[in-house]
Amino acid sequence: MENIELIQKTAVEAAGMRLLTADGRSSASAVILEQQEHLKSLEWLQPGRDRYRGTLKTTSIDDFASYVQIVSSSSPAVGFVDIANMASTVFFNLGTVNDPGHGDWLATLTMQRTAAFEALHKIDGVKCEQKALTDWLEDWSDFLVADFAEGDATLARAVAALRKLKISTKAEATSNVGDFNASRSALEDVEASSADLLPIGFRLATEPYEGLSTRIFALRLSVLTGGEKPLLVLRWQRKEAALEAIAREFKSVLAEKIGSGVPLTIGTFSP
Incomplete structure (x- = not known):
């Protein structure tokens, strides 16, 4: 085990890759620690993030649509509508099949009953x-x-x-007697009434x-x-x-408020 750790450490040192840089940045964004060669992000030490990400959560369909309209004007967005739970999620950095994104910048709407x-x-x-x-x-x-x-x-x-x-109850009993048999029945009628x-x-x-x-x-x-x-x-x-x-009205109203720039699909999506 010690020999393997030594080889890992030597390889990292030899490649000069203990400090890693994110695309588009001149300064290091992460460091490989000597102990067990773990990767540690340095983003929190930088003036800004490596990339924009975050989640908006709201119960207001108007505020949700307004935010989606503003952000989607500069970032391609795609949305999903969960009609069973009256909810919707829009991703702003999901990307495409050929150019996938991280999918961690999104807005979620959860409708609340009046x-x-x-x-x-x-x-x-x-x-x-x-x-x-x-x-x-x-x-x-x-x-x-x-x-x-x-x-x-x-x-x-x-x-x-x-x-x-x-509640009023009425009881009625009937009796039939023959030469070789006899029968008796009782009926009870329960009625609810009001003055x-x-x-x-x-x-x-x-x-x-x-x-x-x-x-x-x-x-x-x-x-x-x-x-x-x-x-x-x-x-x-x-x-x-x-x-x-x-549920049908929910999807229709949401599509109208957001606009045609954001395609909506019925269902849920987990990146």
Whole structure:
């Protein structure tokens, strides 16, 4: 082992390559240390870097597009759109197949749900007691409209009807007797009702993400009567279709804001 280390050291000394210089610089950018001949960068001692690199991270589609436009005017850029996670990455020094770059100068965009859209995700399919759901409806009343089977009514009336919701049980027994057999059956009918007209659902209108258009999301109301207390469930109707439409709009809006100078590809890329 000592002989190998001696040969390495002698070879480096003989070649005069203990100090290494980056392309385009007159001063050394790295040094080969004598101990185990490790390479150590000297960039931190220089007035400037060997090359520009860094990462911008933002949740604002407008700021992301503005930065990409400014930088791509002098550095060729290529972008990727991850529609499943509502995110995008643009590389400014990825280079080409014939002239590859380091790919360590980039900008990333991660879209964040608006508060109302996040609330929609959290309430979807959750079994709520009366107070929990009526509190949620009142908290987001600025974004909600109540739907009724017959006629129109206010959201306040819908909340009042849900507060007065009760469960009633009706039992019925039948008995049949013959010469050689007898049968008996019992039926129990459980019904949820209110002193006022119950809504059949709600509509929530909001921007799903900042910079995208406002959409209306339908919520179907169900009442579960299996327990001592009624449980209320709001089910987001056509959820998958809505998410697909939002993803398509995201790519379209992003391409429009960035401009045609930066090609966008659906997917992710790791250099």
